[in-house]
Amino acid sequence: IVIPMGKKYYGEIEYQLSYKGYTETFSWLFVDIDNLAGIAEACGFDIEILYEGETHNYVAALKLRE
Numbered sequence: 001i002v003i004p005m006g007k008k009y010y011g012e013i014e015y016q017l018s019y020k021g022y023t024e025t026f027s028w029l030f031v032d033i034d035n036l037a038g039i040a041e042a043c044g045f046d047i048e049i050l051y052e053g054e055t056h057n058y059v060a061a062l063k064l065r066e
Contacts, residue, residue, distance in 0.1 A: 033058055 011030035016023060031039075033049065040047045044065050051059040 032056070033060070036060060 009029070009031075011032065013028045013030065014025060015028055016025045018024075033052070037047050040062050045062045046065055048061045048063070049058055050061055
C-alpha cells in the first residue's frame, strides 16, 4: 500500500464546528478498509471489521498481536 507523500490523502477532512460564538476546527481521517488493514497488519495489529455499511462506512477493532 502506497500513499503518495506531499499530497493529501483523499480521506483527510477538516471540520469546523460553531456553537454560540465558539468555533473549533479539527482534522478527521477517513481510511478505507484495505489501507487500514494493510497498515495495521504491517504494524503488528489484527483487525476485525465489526460493521460495514452501504456507503463504505465501517467500524473496526484493532488488537495488538501477542
